[in-house]
Amino acid sequence: VFSLVSTKPWKGPMYVRRLHREAEYEVRYNMSSSPYDPGYLSEREVDRLYRTCSVVVVPSIWEEPGSIVPLEAARCKKPTVSFEIGGLPEYPVSMTVPTGSYESLKEAVDTLMSDRKKRRRLGREAYKKYMSSFTDVHMTEKYIKIYEGLL
Numbered sequence: 001v002f003s004l005v006s007t008k009p010w011k012g013p014m015y016v017r018r019l020h021r022e023a024e025y026e027v028r029y030n031m032s033s034s035p036y037d038p039g040y041l042s043e044r045e046v047d048r049l050y051r052t053c054s055v056v057v058v059p060s061i062w063e064e065p066g067s068i069v070p071l072e073a074a075r076c077k078k079p080t081v082s083f084e085i086g087g088l089p090e091y092p093v094s095m096t097v098p099t100g101s102y103e104s105l106k107e108a109v110d111t112l113m114s115d116r117k118k119r120r121r122l123g124r125e126a127y128k129k130y131m132s133s134f135t136d137v138h139m140t141e142k143y144i145k146i147y148e149g150l151l
Helices: 011-022 043-051 068-075 102-114 116-133 136-150
Strands: 056-058 080-083 095-097
Touching: 043 068, 056 068, 068 080, 068 116, 080 102, 095 102, 102 116
Parallel strands: 056 080, 080 095
Antiparallel strands: none
16 A cells, blocks of 8 residues: 655645556555645654555655655655655665656555565664764764864
């Protein structure tokens, strides 16, 4: 079952249409006529939502420098699959695939969904990377060093 969560209601249907159009496989999703729009969620509620899933997919095709999604997933020990684009490969992403290759994205998700031990191992590895480099404390220390270097 594929669940799509979005805080921007217009994005969900757009992504689902694109997946149906570009992917060579059938996409089944767990939602009514629109994606689940949780609105604002506390960190605790976000964690609860991540803990209900098996794999987190970040199908971004935008050259974004970073995304909070892989960090939230890693904090909850969930493996993440994303395209190799922007800053995503530097994050605690478990598997990256060539940007725009929906077949590779599907294969990566299928691999993780069919192998529980691998899924758990990659989730634990993502958590370790998150804890060693991406916690609030680590990020604050990095920003302080940058600012000190500018002074």
